Amino acid sequence: MIDESELLAGFPAEVPVDPAEVAASVSASGRVLVVLDDDPTGTQSVADLPVLTRWEPEDFRWALTHRIDGRAAPAIYVLTNTRSLDPAETAERNRQVVRSALAAAGETGTELGFVSRSDSTLRGHFPLEPDVLADTVREVTGERTDGVVIVPAFPDAGRVTIGGVHYMREAGGLVPVAETEFARDATFGFRSSALAEYVEEKSAGRFPAGSVIVLDLAIIRGGAAGIADAVSSAADSTPVVADAVTENDLRALALGLAEAERRGKRLLYRVGPPFVRARIGQEERAPLTAADAYAGTDPAPGGGLIVVGSHVGLTTRQLGVLVAEHRGARVVELDVERLLDADADAGSGSAHVATTVQTVVDALADGDVVLHTSRLLVKTEDPAESLRIARTVSAAVVDVVRRTLAARPPRFVIAKGGITSSDVAAHGLEIRHGVVRGPMLPGIVSLWQPVDGPARGIPYIVFAGNVGDDRSLLDVVRTLSTTTPS
Numbered sequence: 001m002i003d004e005s006e007l008l009a010g011f012p013a014e015v016p017v018d019p020a021e022v023a024a025s026v027s028a029s030g031r032v033l034v035v036l037d038d039d040p041t042g043t044q045s046v047a048d049l050p051v052l053t054r055w056e057p058e059d060f061r062w063a064l065t066h067r068i069d070g071r072a073a074p075a076i077y078v079l080t081n082t083r084s085l086d087p088a089e090t091a092e093r094n095r096q097v098v099r100s101a102l103a104a105a106g107e108t109g110t111e112l113g114f115v116s117r118s119d120s121t122l123r124g125h126f127p128l129e130p131d132v133l134a135d136t137v138r139e140v141t142g143e144r145t146d147g148v149v150i151v152p153a154f155p156d157a158g159r160v161t162i163g164g165v166h167y168m169r170e171a172g173g174l175v176p177v178a179e180t181e182f183a184r185d186a187t188f189g190f191r192s193s194a195l196a197e198y199v200e201e202k203s204a205g206r207f208p209a210g211s212v213i214v215l216d217l218a219i220i221r222g223g224a225a226g227i228a229d230a231v232s233s234a235a236d237s238t239p240v241v242a243d244a245v246t247e248n249d250l251r252a253l254a255l256g257l258a259e260a261e262r263r264g265k266r267l268l269y270r271v272g273p274p275f276v277r278a279r280i281g282q283e284e285r286a287p288l289t290a291a292d293a294y295a296g297t298d299p300a301p302g303g304g305l306i307v308v309g310s311h312v313g314l315t316t317r318q319l320g321v322l323v324a325e326h327r328g329a330r331v332v333e334l335d336v337e338r339l340l341d342a343d344a345d346a347g348s349g350s351a352h353v354a355t356t357v358q359t360v361v362d363a364l365a366d367g368d369v370v371l372h373t374s375r376l377l378v379k380t381e382d383p384a385e386s387l388r389i390a391r392t393v394s395a396a397v398v399d400v401v402r403r404t405l406a407a408r409p410p411r412f413v414i415a416k417g418g419i420t421s422s423d424v425a426a427h428g429l430e431i432r433h434g435v436v437r438g439p440m441l442p443g444i445v446s447l448w449q450p451v452d453g454p455a456r457g458i459p460y461i462v463f464a465g466n467v468g469d470d471r472s473l474l475d476v477v478r479t480l481s482t483t484t485p486s
Contacts, residue, residue: 001173007162008245011217017251023281025258026074032064033075034101035115035276036094036133038082038124039418040425041464042117044446045156045274047285047438051077051448053426055097060104062433074280075115076101077436081422083124083188084390090125091132098136113267115279119418120154120272121182121466122166122190127203127239130270134237137268146265147213147234149257150195153244154272156443157467160245164214165194181313182466195241207239215242220249220256227256228263237268250278274443285438288447290479292437293412297457302364303329304480305410306473307424308372309397310417310465318416318473319372325474326481329370330363332356336374339396340389353396357403364408368481371400394423401428405454412480413458416473417465425462429455440476444468 035042043051050063050073063076078097082090098114105112114133118124127148134145153161158169159177167174176193177183183190192198196212219230220243231240244250257279261267269275277284306329308319323331338352356371363369373393401424404410413429415421425431430453437447444467448460461476 001170001175002167004160004162004169004174007174008217011162012221014246014248015221015252017248017255019251019278019281019283021281022251022254022258022278023074025255026280029111029258029261031111031113032073032105033113033115033276033280034097035075035077035117036080036097036129037077037117038080038119038129039084040079040081040422040462041418041446041467042273042276043077043436043448043462044439044444044464044467045277046075046282046436049073049075049077049436051079051434051436052432053079054432055100057100057103057107059433060101061108064104064108064110068435075276079422079426081419081426082129083119084394084419084422086384087125087128090128094129094132095136098133099140102137102140115269115271115276117271117273117276118152119182120152120157120159121168121177121180122152122198123182123185123188126270127199127207130237130268133268143266145237145268147231147238147240148268148270149240149242150199151242151244151250151253151269151271151275152195153242153250154274155244155246156274159272161195161241161243162245163216164196164241164243166198167193196239199239199241211238213238213240215240215253217243217245217249220244220252224252224255224259227253228260228265231257231260231265231267232263234265247274247278247284250274251281254279254281284443287441288438293447293459293480297459300409300411300458302408302411303366303368303482304412304414304477305360305364305401305404306368306370306414306416306477307397307401307420308370308416309394309420311373312465314468314470315416315465317470318468319370321470322370322474322477326368326370326477329368330366331370331372332359332363334371334373334393334396334400336393339392353399357400357407360400360404361407364404364410368477369410371397373397390419394419398423398428402430405429409454409458411458411482412461413455414461414463414473414476414480416463421462425460429453429458429460431455431460434460440479441468441472445472445476
């Protein structure tokens with residue numbers, strides 16, 4: 001464990017930054033950020049923004065012309081779910097999104113910026129995704145990207161970057177992120193906590209660590225002009241990594257990057273969840289109440305559906321607390337081994353799903369239902385096979401949700417885990433267009449308002465697998481549920 005206060009002692013104190021100052025810089029630029037979110041948990045830090053699960057030009061036209069409280073949105077989220085795809089599929093999806101967004105922007109006279117939102121623990125297709133964004137923007141518009149700004153920090157969830165090194169906060173202090181379970185991910189594992197070295201590792205040496213521009217806290221807290229000066233040498237997608245420990249650091253960085261862009265720098269962003277909130281000058285939103293969640297809707301009778309797919313340790317602990325203390329809920333397990341067993345007869349998986357659906361539908365009449373995948377994680381050393389397993393399980397979860405929705409709409413739906421929440425949104429609930437209403441907990445856990453499809457009017461809560469404490473899932477269920485946990 002590393003003492004955070006000792007690390008920070010060598011840097012200036014944070015400088016308060018008014019988010020209205022950042023918002024004014026965004027307004028002056030006229031630029032709308034298109035955020036390609038590799039799973040839907042990136043929305044947990046923002047509020048009152050459109051979110052798309054499809055990316056045809058007409059979807060972007062809707063988002064660019066949609067008004068929330070009478071105002072156009074400074075950012076649009078697009079749920080690409082690329083963390084569940086292989087590299088070739090990921091590249092093609094990124095290209096599709098950029099081309100459609102630029103086509104709609106041309107029709108509406110809108111200038112765009114692009115953000116690749118990924119995991120705050122550094123898992124994802126990097127540098128592939130920002131590479132494809134830069135290449136596609138150049139192909140369509142002729143504009144070259146000068147720098148790719150990398151900001152994984154997520155202070156609300158205990159992820160901070162100090163001196164160019166990314167850490168996780170734990171009870172005893174800071175842990176370099178490469179020493180956590182997330183760095184051992186079967187598909188996206190890594191060895192380096194120093195971001196410049198992470199860039200070299202993931203780019204297979206194409207960007208040596210020494211070529212990476214590091215914006216440490218001394219630069220971040222030294223003012224916008226100093227940040228803009230520090231990135232002035234960026235060219236041909238130079239990686240730029242940035243420290244951040246607080247929201248003020250992220251806002252200060254936003255002002256500096258806005259100044260760099262005003263001077264003519266063309267930047268792309270690879271970031272964790274809170275960067276967009278800071279970059280558009282949005283205030284931190286207080287957690288939503290039950291009244292907020294159900295405002296303007298007629299909640300369905302019966303219970304809500306809580307879907308748990310993530311297998312990280314924190315999710316399993318949260319599930320345990322929920323099951324132990326929310327005793328009015330019916331707990332239903334989807335058996336992963338049964339779904340994956342290649343020796344089982346062809347109808348075995350389908351029969352298991354059908355039985356699960358009926359159990360869930362019947363139980364919703366009386367109260368909340370917790371649907372979870374079996375906790376024994378089926379592991380493989382092959383990244384492609386790991387993705388195949390995840391897809392198979394997620395497809396079964398989606399089938400249960402879709403058929404449940406058709407038979408008995410739940411009062412609310414919570415989906416726990418990145419791939420799970422993405423597939424439940426786009427395919428289980430068939431949300432095409434939605435609005436991010438805000439967080440359910442301070443700075444984390446997002447509530448979406450579906451504006452079309454069969455889930456219209458049902459609050460949908462996107463809950464990342466690796467955020468909160470052991471009681472956070474229970475806390476969100478208590479907010480939304482009509483059943484009082486014992």
